[in-house]
Amino acid sequence: MGEAMSQTRQAGRIESMFGSREFFRLWIAQVISATGDWLGLLATISLAARLSPGGNEGTAIAIVLATRIAPGFFLATAAGIIVDRFNRKRLLLVCDVGRALVMFSLPFVDSLFGLIIASFLLEIFTMLWSPAKEAIVPNIVPTDKLTTANSLNVAAAYGMFPVAAGIAALLAKVAGSLADEGWVDTWRLNEEGLAFYVDGITFLATALIIYTIAFPVRPRDERGKEGREGWDLGGAWRELHEGWRFIAVNPIVRAVNVGLGVGVIGGGMLVPLGAIYVDELIVGDDADFNLVLFALGLGMALGVITASVLQNRINRSAVFPIALIVAGGALLVVSSSPFLSVVVPVIGIVGFAAGPIYVLGFTLLHENVDDELRGRIFSALLVLVRFCMLFALAIAPLVSEALDTLSNRWWDGDLNLFGLTVMAPGVRLTLWLASITIIGAGLLASWSLRAGSGAYLAHDEPREIDLDAGSADSHLDDADLDDADLDDDDPALSEDRI
Numbered sequence: 311m312g313e314a315m316s317q318t319r320q321a322g323r324i325e326s327m328f329g330s331r332e333f334f335r336l337w338i339a340q341v342i343s344a345t346g347d348w349l350g351l352l353a354t355i356s357l358a359a360r361l362s363p364g365g366n367e368g369t370a371i372a373i374v375l376a377t378r379i380a381p382g383f384f385l386a387t388a389a390g391i392i393v394d395r396f397n398r399k400r401l402l403l404v405c406d407v408g409r410a411l412v413m414f415s416l417p418f419v420d421s422l423f424g425l426i427i428a429s430f431l432l433e434i435f436t437m438l439w440s441p442a443k444e445a446i447v448p449n450i451v452p453t454d455k456l457t458t459a460n461s462l463n464v465a466a467a468y469g470m471f472p473v474a475a476g477i478a479a480l481l482a483k484v485a486g487s488l489a490d491e492g493w494v495d496t497w498r499l500n501e502e503g504l505a506f507y508v509d510g511i512t513f514l515a516t517a518l519i520i521y522t523i524a525f526p527v528r529p530r531d532e533r534g535k536e537g538r539e540g541w542d543l544g545g546a547w548r549e550l551h552e553g554w555r556f557i558a559v560n561p562i563v564r565a566v567n568v569g570l571g572v573g574v575i576g577g578g579m580l581v582p583l584g585a586i587y588v589d590e591l592i593v594g595d596d597a598d599f600n601l602v603l604f605a606l607g608l609g610m611a612l613g614v615i616t617a618s619v620l621q622n623r624i625n626r627s628a629v630f631p632i633a634l635i636v637a638g639g640a641l642l643v644v645s646s647s648p649f650l651s652v653v654v655p656v657i658g659i660v661g662f663a664a665g666p667i668y669v670l671g672f673t674l675l676h677e678n679v680d681d682e683l684r685g686r687i688f689s690a691l692l693v694l695v696r697f698c699m700l701f702a703l704a705i706a707p708l709v710s711e712a713l714d715t716l717s718n719r720w721w722d723g724d725l726n727l728f729g730l731t732v733m734a735p736g737v738r739l740t741l742w743l744a745s746i747t748i749i750g751a752g753l754l755a756s757w758s759l760r761a762g763s764g765a766y767l768a769h770d771e772p773r774e775i776d777l778d779a780g781s782a783d784s785h786l787d788d789a790d791l792d793d794a795d796l797d798d799d800d801p802a803l804s805e806d807r808i
Contacts, residue, residue, distance in 0.1 A: 332524065340463065342515050345512060346513055349509050354429065358374040358425060381430060392438060393685030394445075398685075399523070403520060412431050412510075457617055561758045565627075568751055568755055572750075576638065576702075587737050587738065591737070606661040609662040611661075612661075612662055614666065635748075639749060641744065645741035709740045713736035713739040713743075714736025
């Protein structure tokens with residue numbers, strides 16, 4: 311009796327925190343998988359540097375990382391069709407086993423070309439795994455727990471990096487302590503090889519956990535006539551077009567894609583430019599980019615936690631664009647200040663606003679996209695985020711150098727604003743541009759979310775249905791329809807809005 315009551319209390323705690331036992335196990339699987347992802351990425355970078363021809367380590371690393379990102383531009387939406395057509399649990403299992411096999415083969419790769427091929431295959435499996443996992447979440451988590459679920463997903467995806475870095479350091483020591491035996495060289499038990507083996511084991515462990523989870527099974531007719539008969543080229547193109555068209559015409563989906571995409575561009579510029587800004591423009595000997603990164607990470611953690619705690623008390627469609635505007639405004643202050651005492655707390659505000667952007671954006675999509683379209687929508691979002699991150703990493707240094715040249719030519723590197731002389735190197739001008747872009751994205755997202763006179767609401771109110779593009783949310787009950795006093799013969803009733 312006492313044991314049964316203890317198990318009931320434990321189950322109750324898990325459901326109150328994670329929404330369901332199924333999601334709890336899926337989250338554990340994601341924690342293990344994310345740790346392996348980061349560990350594999352670190353090992354891949356190390357192996358790319360070792361295999362670089364002629365000592366061009368930076369070029370080799372850039373080529374390999376580009377291989378991890380590039381496929382998403384061309385294949386992610388097609389991957390979304392696969393996610394929407396096939397049994398998602400089986401798809402997750404196939405992808406995890408496939409990624410494990412790729413990882414187990416990497417210790418034996420001796421050329422940069424082989425590493426590129428392996429990275430490409432790994433990315434294909436990841437492109438299928440991520441949207442399949444995201445599309446499953448609303449089916450196993452109650453609506454009022456979706457924000458918490460997305461917060462936990464963020465923690466699992468990005469919080470495992472320091473853990474993976476620690477494991478990588480430990481494996482390096484283990485590899486160094488191994489005796490110089492023939493079997494050690496045969497099985498490639500060096501620093502990268504051990505990391506790849508451990509990464510492969512994490513994917514097998516993830517597959518084992520997912521195998522034990524009972525996911526709701528969708529009827530075949532909801533999977534777009536899954537099987538051979540549905541794989542004609544015309545049908546695939548129509549479904550691709552349907553997914554992108556839904557993104558274009560649905561205000562909520564459009565706002566989330568624009569907000570997250572532009573937010574990633576602004577935040578991504580901090581990666582190549584943040585250290586330069588701290589070195590060149592922060593006054594004082596204590597300027598430390600690591601402290602700035604810590605403040606940013608701490609702010610993001612607090613923002614995610616706050617969004618989770620207040621999930622049932624906030625209007626997500628209102629807070630999402632406000633968070634974008636606050637993040638952009640705070641970044642503008644950071645990039646304008648030369649004092650570390652100002653930069654550190656304000657960059658914390660940037661993180662505090664940026665954390666909920668991801669969480670609330672994914673929650674809005676979970677709540678407002680039907681199951682049969684969800685795979686395509688999340689695939690499109692992921693490819694957009696990938697493109698924006700690559701764009702930010704590639705374009706930020708070039709823009710900074712160009713603006714630095716113009717600043718020196720036009721203003722001798724200094725701006726005179728209201729009687730104050732402000733240093734205006736290219737790095738500061740670029741971060742200003744990024745800040746203004748994020749603020750503009752917030753304003754555009756706010757306008758998009760208010761489209762249709764506020765009919766699309768994300769917080770427990772009836773939502774309009776765009777019949778032409780696909781139902782954004784078909785959960786209108788009888789009372790809602792009675793209150794609307796609809797009449798089939800009413801000429802004022804358009805086919806775009808009910």
